Amino acid sequence: MNAAFPSQAWVEALVSVLNADERYAQIARYWEGDLLFVVKPDGSGGRSESERASHVYLDLWHGKCRSGRYVPPEEHDLPKPAFTLTAGFGQFQQILQGQLDPMQAMLTRRLQVAGNMAYILRNVPVVLDFVRCCRLAGVE
């Protein structure tokens, strides 16, 4: 299972992994919060970079993923999730390939978080297991 990140195929692979994974279901059984990845193209990080960002939306609820979709850069109708995680493509790739610890990325702002950081820190095992599932979905 190796789909390009970010893409609709990757999102579908991840949703399948999340909904089939018993460990994730157990660890994330109390998690309530949808999230949006904002994947900026690597480069200067200026305004035009943000406008060209692509997005991945995942509705995570009590150990399952109720829905997920890829939102390409040209689409501007974005959901308003509980958590928005923003980073360059390279940073996301490092996290998904296991080269960058997600919590370290958050605490160094390489992965920017909009949403309740306290909730995330109270649920570190959920975050780590979610990233494990992302890795199972594959990165191309």
Added chain:
Amino acid sequence: MTRYLLTHQVKRIYPSQDDLVNDWKGLRRRGTTETRWQRSLYSAATKRLYCEWEAPSPEAIRACFLPEELEMAPIERVEEVVFLDPAWLDESGSAEAR
């Protein structure tokens, strides 16, 4: 320099990433050449934060904290500790095994 392990009970966490990171950066800056926050481990299950410091005394460490930080994550315990690296066992153990 003496090595200390601090155990904090985390009562409250900043909800904003910026506030959290800025606060931790401030704590890091308030350290001196003699009093340094080295690394931390966090248990979400017990809400305990374990921090390793190098300092001349526990008082020197406490002096780095703002009152609000001690209110959010009070220090439960300060212990003088030594570092034990299990990698040493691999080096000495390999000779014994032969």
